[in-house]
Structures are given as structure tokens and as C-alpha cells.
Amino acid sequence: MVDEPSAGAYYGSIVAAPYGKAVFLQLFEYLGEKKQDQTVEVEYITMPDLIDKSLAEGAVTLKNLNIFYELDGEGEIITGQLPPAGTKIAKGSTIVLITS
Numbered sequence: 001m002v003d004e005p006s007a008g009a010y011y012g013s014i015v016a017a018p019y020g021k022a023v024f025l026q027l028f029e030y031l032g033e034k035k036q037d038q039t040v041e042v043e044y045i046t047m048p049d050l051i052d053k054s055l056a057e058g059a060v061t062l063k064n065l066n067i068f069y070e071l072d073g074e075g076e077i078i079t080g081q082l083p084p085a086g087t088k089i090a091k092g093s094t095i096v097l098i099t100s
Contacts, residue, residue, distance in 0.1 A: 042090045049085035050078045055099055066091045073099035 028035075045065055050058040055071075058078050062069050067089070073079070080098030083089060 044088045044090055047081070047083055047085055047087045047089050047095070050081050050097065051085070053078050055097070058097060062095070068092070068094040069097050070094060071097055071099060075099035 045067075047067075048061055048065070050061065053061075055076050055078060059069070077099060078097050079100045082096040082098075089095070
């Protein structure tokens with residue numbers, strides 16, 4: 001058991017996870033669950049530069065790119081963005097627009 005690990009490693013991901021994996025593999029085998037292909041294709045885009053644009057214009061640009069956003073501020077002009085322009089992000093990601 002892993003009640004008191006003594007090999008120097010004591011983090012759950014190192015000590016207990018292998019046992020958890022073995023338990024779940026046996027459980028799924030017992031229940032007759034087949035292994036599923038879990039490969040997911042992720043489409044990346046380059047983050048546009050939205051600084052000094054109006055919030056409305058930025059929102060339209062992001063909607064067209066399938067990017068969601070959260071606001072930090074109450075202004076109508078975008079003064080900052082996270083992640084910065086030029087960063088590769090996955091479609092469907094959520095970014096932060098800073099307004100003033």
C-alpha cells in the first residue's frame with residue numbers, strides 16, 4: 001500500500017496514480033468498456049492585436065474567430081489584452097480584454 005511511501009517521492013501523482021490507473025483499467029475491463037480513441041484535433045489561430053480598438057469592434061473580431069472573452073474594466077476602448085497579439089491560441093479559448 002502507499003500509506004507511508006519511503007522511496008523519497010510522496011506526491012500523489014507519483015505514488016498513488018499508478019495504482020489508480022491499474023484499478024480503473026481492471027474496472028473498465030470488468031464492465032466490458034472498450035478503450036475509445038480520444039485523439040482531439042485542436043485548431044490554433046494567431047491572437048489579433050485589439051489594443052486601441054473599440055470594444056464593439058474587438059467583440060466582432062473575436063466572435064468571427066470563435067474566441068470568447070472576459071472584460072477587465074468598464075471602458076469602451078481596449079487598452080490591453082491577455083494573451084498578447086501574435087500568441088497562438090486554440091479556437092474556443094477565452095481571453096481577457098482590458099478596457100478603460
